[in-house]
Amino acid sequence: MKFSLEWLKYFLETEASAAEIAAALNRIGHEVEGLEDPADRLEGFCVATVLTAAKHPDADKLQVLTVDTGEGDPLQVVCGAPNARAGMKGVLGLPGAVVPANGMELRKSAIRGVESNGMMCSVRELELGDEHDGIIELPEEAPVGSSFAEYSDASPIFDVAITPNRPDCMGVYGIARDLAAAGVGTFKPIEVSEIEAAGPCPVEIRTDDSEGCPAFYGRVIKGVDNTVSSPDWMQRRLIAAGQRPISAIVDITNYVLLAFGRPAHAYDLAKLTGAVVARRAKDGEKVEALNEKTYTLDSSMTVIADDAGVHDIAGIMGGEHSGVTEGTADVLLEIAYFDPERIGVTGRKLGLASDARTRFERGVDPEFLDDGLAILTSLIQRVCGGEASEVMRAGSPPTAPKQVAFDPALTEKLGGIAVGDEEQRAILGSLGFEVGPNWQVSCPPRRHDIEGAADLVEEVVRIHGLDAVRSVALPRADGVARPTATAEQAAERKLRRAAAARGLNEAVTWSFIPEADADHFTEGNGGLWVLENPISEDMKAMRPSMIPGLLAAAKRNQDRGAASSRLFEIGRRYFRGEKGASDERPTLGVLLAGEKTPRGWDNGKAESFDAFDAKAEALALLEAAGAPVANLMVMGEAGSQFHPGQSATLRLGPKNVLARFGALHPATLKAFDIDGPVMAVELFLDAIPPRKGGGSFARPAYAPPALQAITRDFAFLVPVDLAAGDLVRSVNGADKQAITSARVFDVFAGQGVPEGKKSVAVEVTLQPGEKSFTDEEIKAISDKIVAAAAKQGAELRR
Known part of the structure; x- marks a missing residue:
């Protein structure tokens, strides 16, 4: 999940630097996978004033600008933007700067024979949005010569890996709450505006699938203007999170998703027919989703539908035909609580992933329906105008808090770290847990991951600081790790x-x-x-x-x-x-x-x-x-x-x-x-039989013999079908103490060898022990070799 420091500070009052915040996030169990400072990408770009703009002598669509950077003589720049004109202020990329959008390094060059000392930049070229019809036009008060990174207040961007058990932190709001609990700053709870209703909701909203959709809330806003752009501050935050601004209403729903971890959906009211219902799909029903793909549904899936058919794969992706457009005048806002297990099963069956599915299948905050709908309504009215109806509520979310009996002594026993009772109370309280006098803990409904006392230990330990847990080796009886391989x-x-x-x-x-x-x-x-x-x-x-x-x-x-x-x-x-x-x-x-x-x-x-x-x-x-x-x-x-x-x-x-x-x-x-x-x-x-004396593959220590070995050659006449290996094995066994090896070095059949026979020559190595062999001892060993070979039908060749 990506978010900017500026966005985080909207919910967290802190003076900590981006590096300090990143360290704190790692310390409390939210791994920071990346920390990027956009100011680094904007190095070499400055605020400049266009002094003059004249037609290029050799190109109809180009202009030659004289640009003042506030330092030294004005610079000449060739520009093709239709909105470039004398007197405007924009962003100039000086030679040596690298354009973020394409990695091109700017250099002094000649364009159609006219020298150009840089480039006036568009929004897309600086990766600040998709606009590219003209160059950036800055307000009159923009200070000429100042760094554009400083002027635009480019904010560092965090990329944080949120573990699946922490859906409450899949929004910047939840991250801010955790950091405040860790002492990094002061949490700033959102103030939800009171919405003045213009009348009852004109559309019936209900849930016919209480298992898949326990709660389904909605309201209508009439008279909206979706042709306006979402505010710059919102677009800036969405871009930092990797989202492309689309339209005001879509941007607002994406903003609430990323800020509060709360998916919602906006329908074009003119495209709906009759009541809007959360129900089970019918086997074989089809829906074209926002990704322009058509999905075939079955009766295990929850959908949002009207009298005409399915419009939304509940909790995963909206439909293509009921989405808002620039021409939308009236919208139906929908916010619901869906069963996490059902969402996961449906997503896997369809092979469909989305930001909404990621949050719903892990469990969103069931208490945030009214607040989430009010925030959506307030933002839409501020940006797009319109009159809101009353809220229609179908069903009720599971908001009963889970009660967990906790013993503070478990923190040291399970977590390996001693934390005082009062500090434990303070930590749990800062995270939204209510701790009774007898340590009966009431868990906020948004914390789906809390199942028992061990989970509360984890909360205390991570906020106290995982780096405070000492690394201790597992106890071993002999102090040596035992082998695990069989x-x-x-x-x-x-x-x-x-x-x-x-x-x-x-x-x-x-x-x-x-x-x-x-x-x-x-x-x-x-x-x-x-x-x-x-x-x-x-x-x-x-x-x-x-x-x-x-x-x-x-x-x-x-x-x-x-x-x-x-x-x-x-x-x-x-x-x-x-x-x-x-x-x-x-x-x-x-x-x-x-x-x-x-x-x-x-x-x-x-x-x-x-x-x-x-x-x-x-x-x-x-x-x-x-x-x-x-x-x-x-x-x-x-x-x-x-x-x-x-x-x-x-x-x-x-x-x-x-x-x-x-x-x-x-x-x-x-x-x-x-x-x-x-x-x-x-x-x-x-x-293969097991080794005698244990399973070790280590060889015994080598002790070189004191005396030199000797060799003797024997030529035997053997039956032609006798395997040479059988003969060698018999020779080796003739005197196991004296004979260390025997090998065949020649086989011959032909002239001088009787028919049905072959000659096999064997080299035998004899190793003396404490004294050298005598001639009589060598002869005795040779006689044993000949006798052993005879048992295989061999006779010594004369």
Whole structure:
């Protein structure tokens, strides 16, 4: 909400500066989002007198003016305004000034061959209104040479964020009341004029929807002149609030809205037929609102209508056809109290927002109907003239004050600050609360946010000063903040970092996928969750795998010319558990598509990913997750979605599958319309056993061995279908104390190797402990390695 300092001071007598007021607003809980001084934008503009005005020698619509600024010789200025003439006073922008409306910096220049030393300005150019037919014409008493910012008394503008629970402060009047309670100044209550009625209201006003509109007041003013402009002071305040002046009557209703937080509406009486009624809309009724859009209504919505139909979406926006115009002679003023909940529901259904809705759905002051109508009437009569009828009142607003039992000791207990009893009474009293001798507090009806004693504590604390509340750490038994992440969350965070460190890009895909994609990754529909009311057909099934979403992302990348996709995602797979229960399983998916390395002068063609790349990612990420990688078994049966000869699973024992990896089957690539080859990995995080000795991922302290390691090479003849990993695992287990690692460094089949066999060469690293190995010890370890390999059907190659 925006308002000027000058407007605030109309309701608050204070000598505080704009900066001091902004600090006080922040201190009492009204966040100041901005403080702008229009005087800064008017720097370089001054009051000047036009001495002479002559026709431009080379342009019919331009004049050459001689302008006196009160300093030095007169200046020559070229001007195109039709009202520019000798003897008038206006606003001159000197070279170096920046025009607020368009940001243009004024410079000395030649216009059609005639030198111009600045610009005479219009109202629109200085953003003081919409008028732009001529330059500003100032009164004769305007002091020549003075700064226009000082002459116009440009006032600083506050931009304050009002929280939804404080509708009483959605007007400058309420802000002033709060500041006065905080000691910033003295609150000046508005004096409501007595309106002399010229007769009874000629229009019947009633409410047929007492739930949606408990109170509906109105009166007619005849003989108004809406061709006049609203007063300068009103336009200045409206412009400061970001409102564009429209017409006198519309400006007055906007002024009351922004000044007092009280929406109201003015109808052209000539456009109404019969009684004006607050009622429920009929299903299918339509209304064209002031925003020139047509809305279809239903029976849950409250409207203002006459015998001809709906004119107003109650509490939200008026109708286009019954609004006032320059030709309006008689107006019907309407002011009402609408149910906040009904207004909110209607606004959301229609997708319609307005300043009136913002206030009504939070709750306006139900006691301000008569005063608000009197203020509107008084302003209209002062500006537009006319005779007012008596007020017609239908229904009654909920004005009964809420009673709250309060204990002043709660302020220190809940607010953490000690405030004396008398100060608490004074604070509550200054805010309009009535405090009884036994601390029974009567709340003003405008304070819809007060529900109990805790809310009164908040009032006392914020007016006393939120900055007086000490910042105190929450008590901890050991003085150290305890971790809030679960072991599963910590593991997922570590995996994310590990995957990103390996050059993978995290993707976030939908948990819902097309049913056909889900079918492809599940063994039969019995385990698939299908939505009965999906957002769309492409989001119908809950994903049984992370791979379909990653495939869709890779395809989008591929379609847009991306040469390579390295994606990962951590999320949930969804299955039907026992007896149809939902089963969600944490999973990490990886997808490698496109080029592993681009083509280049050193390697020729681009290199694609293969199954070994997928395996490397699976093992690295499993190790990061704390899985016992050294004990894993490589087995087949990765699934029908994978290529049978280029895929496998990683298991702890025959049944506990920790991951599957490899190349996706050509049929899978065809089903997802993506070019291959494509490698995929799925890590089943719920299958990873917990770490022994606790859930910490910290590594033990590294102690380098005192003696140098040695290596020994072994070449084994093994069956051609034996997995090299099985052989390496047997070799590693031959002597766990001495052998630190074993790796395959050569595989050969061909001449010199029996048919049905292959030669696998393994490098074994031996690490001595406190003393070096003897030849006999090395031979004994070698014999153990050969014996362990023999259990896999291997024999030492001679």
